[in-house]
Every structure is written in structure tokens, then in C-alpha cells.
Amino acid sequence: MKRFLIMTLACITFGGSAIPVYANDAHHPKADVQKSYAVKGEVVVVDKATGKVKLKHEPVPELDWPAMTMFFAVADKSQLDVLKAGDQVKFEFIRKEGGAPLITQINTVK
């Protein structure tokens, strides 16, 4: 029981973000490891109603993706408020078990 509490506290302390991205730590099972991909692109359409953004993005070699223009869902929809078509952005996304990409972080680059 004591061991369980310590591990739980450790998780709360170090895993505070809504979508945890763990590197290689010992106490989280492999299934929790969530790879994120950092990519640059340009905003084409911001769709606040659905929480999506259409991006013309650079290739993602790790996923064998060519450069293309596509919609991404955004985890935190408030991040769309500052974006407009034509903005150059850097963004990070994850794929839940190889499924649809979900942007966890998106920022304009000056």
C-alpha cells in the first residue's frame, strides 16, 4: 500500500499535464508512452466550431508523411483563438494508437 501511494504521488507530481508525454521512465507501462511529432507548417483554415485547423505542413519523416495540407484536431481549442490563415506555425501532435492525429501544442513563429 505504501508503495502504491508513493507511485501515485510520483505520477501526480511529474505527470501533471492533461496529455502526458513520458520519455523513458521506469514506472509507467509502455502503453502510456506517447510519441509526439514536432512539425512546421502554415495555417490554411481555422475552424473554431469543430476545434480543427487545416495546415499545410512539412513532411514528417518519422511517419513517412509527405508534405501536405490537411485538417488536425486540436486538444486545447483555445489555442485556435490566436491563429489565422497565413500564420507560420510550429506544432506538436500525437497519434492515439496510430489513429487520427491530435495537436497538443501549436504556436506561431515570427
Ligand SMILES: [Cu+2]
Ligand atoms: Cu498531413
